[in-house]
């Protein structure tokens with residue numbers, strides 16, 4: 001097989017939530033594959049740190065602070081990327097939040113709005129801005145970080161609702177924008193050890209219970225998403241659109257059968 005299909009050389013990638021966790025690992029993976037990477041999140045310092053890490057190993061990167069739920073900031077983010085590089089080939093909508101871990105019964109309006117605005121509304125309008133650029137340049141790839149929480153009910157409440165909506169939004173954007181050679185796909189991780197998911201793995205007892213539910217008998221590391229991101233971003237995935245790729249160690253298939261340890 002021609003492995004150069006996985007190359008992202010000459011492509012410009014923008015990653016939201018790129019300063020930590022899954023986004024940081026994806027930024028490294030795309031840069032390693034040859035892309036010029038724009039690392040974005042609310043706090044500039046974290047973005048600069050990742051951009052510097054990439055540059056230190058010979059990659060191309062830039063940091064831009066932007067809040068995905070502030071549409072004026074998204075507009076200026078896309079303008080900055082296109083004025084700097086003249087194009088945008090890959091958008092990874094990865095910024096996400098979950099400000100409330102608790103029963104739906106007591107969720108308040110403020111945390112509902114934050115979750116919806118960051119995980120869903122911001123993702124949609126940034127995609128729309130990016131898609132207009134991609135349409136004019138002849139195509140592109142949009143990758144949305146969803147969650148297995150968007151595929152089956154869990155205790156993460158409204159967060160799961162936003163991720164289910166991200167999966168459907170992925171499908172409808174793929175259906176509408178395929179005619180412009182814009183592919184839109186999602187990744188649905190299980191528990192990946194990041195700051196966002198700390199409540200699901202940091203405490204040893206909670207960790208043990210979580211691991212027991214994973215057929216691979218371990219939680220995921222952010223770097224384990226990198227291969228899927230590069231596949232979807234590159235020509236290796238050129239006929240894949242409207243797809244959600246699950247990266248969860250097998251969790252959606254149920255607890256490990258016949259556990260031996």
Ligand SMILES: NC(=O)c1ccc[n+]([C@@H]2O[C@H](COP(=O)([O-])OP(=O)(O)OC[C@H]3O[C@@H](n4cnc5c(N)ncnc54)[C@H](OP(=O)(O)O)[C@@H]3O)[C@@H](O)[C@H]2O)c1
Nearest residue numbers: 017019021022041042043068095096147191192194196197
């Ligand atoms: N970890 C998991 O187990 C897991 C599982 C399934 C799905 N996911 C999804 O994976 C994505 C990445 O999460 P993660 O686990 O890597 O979390 P993380 O390590 O906490 O990183 C979250 C990133 O999002 C940025 N961010 C947060 N709010 C933002 C906003 N309003 N505008 C722009 N950037 C914002 C953060 O930087 P700033 O603070 O600088 O803004 C940070 O870069 C999320 O969409 C999450 O829902 C995670």
